[in-house]
Amino acid sequence: MKNTLIKIQNFFLALAMVVRHPVKAPELMLARRNEEELAADIEAINRERIRTLYGQEQEPADPELKKKEYRKINESYEKRLIFHVGFGAGLFSELDSMMEHMLFCFENHIRFEIYADDANFSKAGGMGWEELFEPFCPINHDKLNHIANYRPTDYKSTMRHHRLWYKGYFLPKILKRRTGADYLTQDIWCMCINDDFKYHPVDFPLFGMKGTATSQFSKFGEIAICPKPDVRKEMDALISKLHMPEHFVSMQIRGGDKCLEYKELKDAASYVEKVEALGLSGQPLFIFTDDYTNVTKIRELRPEWELYTLTGEEERGYYNEAFNRQDWEFRRKNLIKLLAIVELCKKADYHIGPNQSCVDLYLRSVKGLERYIVL
Structure with a gap:
């Protein structure tokens, strides 16, 4: 009887698909x-x-x-x-x-x-x-x-x-x-x-x-995109602890699940070359990355550079599916950090990006072609 009802249901579903x-x-x-x-x-x-x-x-x-x-x-x-x-x-x-x-x-x-x-x-x-x-x-x-x-x-x-x-x-x-x-x-x-x-x-x-x-x-x-007062307060606290100078350059270096989307991701050395080619090596640099090894690599390549970041030393790439499975406290903390990072990139004199992420798309729109530099 059950199988008969299923067949009848499927018949009417199929008929409905044809008609509507x-x-x-x-x-x-x-x-x-x-x-x-x-x-x-x-x-x-x-x-x-x-x-x-x-x-x-x-x-x-x-x-x-x-x-x-x-x-x-x-x-x-x-x-x-x-x-x-x-x-x-x-x-x-x-x-x-x-x-x-x-x-x-x-x-x-x-x-x-x-x-x-x-x-x-x-x-x-x-x-x-x-x-x-x-x-x-x-x-x-x-x-x-x-x-x-x-x-x-x-x-x-x-x-x-x-x-x-x-x-x-x-x-x-x-x-x-x-x-x-x-x-x-x-x-x-x-x-x-x-x-x-x-x-x-x-x-x-x-x-x-x-x-x-x-x-x-x-x-x-x-x-x-107007953070609530309590969120804004936490963003400001993250930013203030860096003691950022008035003028600086920001850059985004992606890792994590972007390697599944693109055949090649720009590495830290590519950013060093770009900064030097633009004549910006004397400027303080804010590094927006999901993998702290990129910060370490730039420090190794140019130990004299003045670097700032909100990336934690334990971070090794952002994976969206895994992030969505985390508990709310973890996600909230990192979402607020992301909003603070983007706020800093908006304030930067110039931003260097790989043009490979949705944050990049937003920052490019905010800063315009004069202040957004594609790597």
């Missing part, structure tokens, strides 16, 4: 099933009415004013996206993607909201986004987001085809009805990660944006 299968595009385009609908919605919005809110204004000097202006404009839009942040990638992979989607929504007049109750930068059952950061936009708390609101590139790789209809269409539809959202992460994801979006021109004086999306998205960091 969500994947209308080729294999890699799971999330684009709503692209035509989205494009039509975008065209239907009165761009001129909204543009008057920010088109002619100048960039406010006070970050708090920027936040208020962003909220005012963002919450004036009728169409809504709930973006699932903290899906499981590294912190700045998550934050970069979030800010790129913020920019997409801002351009196309879609209200940007987030779901972060299950974020990997929060403890289980914790405060989600507000575990580390101040809120900056509406936050949705519907638990169905956990399985029905997803990054399609991650989601499809672990999803069996006979479940595509259920988790790829049915549950997202229920979530949209429950929350009133028009779009979820998977509906817009592929449009935000392609080069057409990343390299198209943007010009929003209100937020000091003029360039391409990939060079300007970090301007939303002033609005979105």
Whole structure:
């Protein structure tokens, strides 16, 4: 009897896939099933009415004013996206993607909201986004987001085809009805990660944006990446103990799981050569690395150089999957340290990076081509 019921269930699932299968595009385009609908919605919005809110204004000097202006404009839009942040990638992979989607929504007049109750930068059952950061936009708390609101590139790789209809269409539809959202992460994801979006021109004086999306998205960091007071206090304590000079150069040397992504990672000796080629060897150096042996190597090669780092002597490479399995106290401590490190790299006169990480992408956007040097 049980086998008969399973066969009947599978028959109707297969039939439903044929009749209402969500994947209308080729294999890699799971999330684009709503692209035509989205494009039509975008065209239907009165761009001129909204543009008057920010088109002619100048960039406010006070970050708090920027936040208020962003909220005012963002919450004036009728169409809504709930973006699932903290899906499981590294912190700045998550934050970069979030800010790129913020920019997409801002351009196309879609209200940007987030779901972060299950974020990997929060403890289980914790405060989600507000575990580390101040809120900056509406936050949705519907638990169905956990399985029905997803990054399609991650989601499809672990999803069996006979479940595509259920988790790829049915549950997202229920979530949209429950929350009133028009779009979820998977509906817009592929449009935000392609080069057409990343390299198209943007010009929003209100937020000091003029360039391409990939060079300007970090301007939303002033609005979105605002550590809570207790987190900021811990960041400041880490930074102050280094007694950094006013002028210095920063560099990022990656190890760990990046060796699985790239055939060759730049070693410490390459950075020494670059510093000398740029005529910066007399400058104090802040070393951002996940492997302390890189600090040791530079000290061996140039013992006279003035070096600073927040990397612990025991650190031997960052592995994201292993990091996500650690207890919350360990993760919190290291996430706050990462935020402090990035803060220092932002303050550096120049930053030298391998252009091989999401933190690099963020820092390159922050510092611009004049102050970010690709190794």
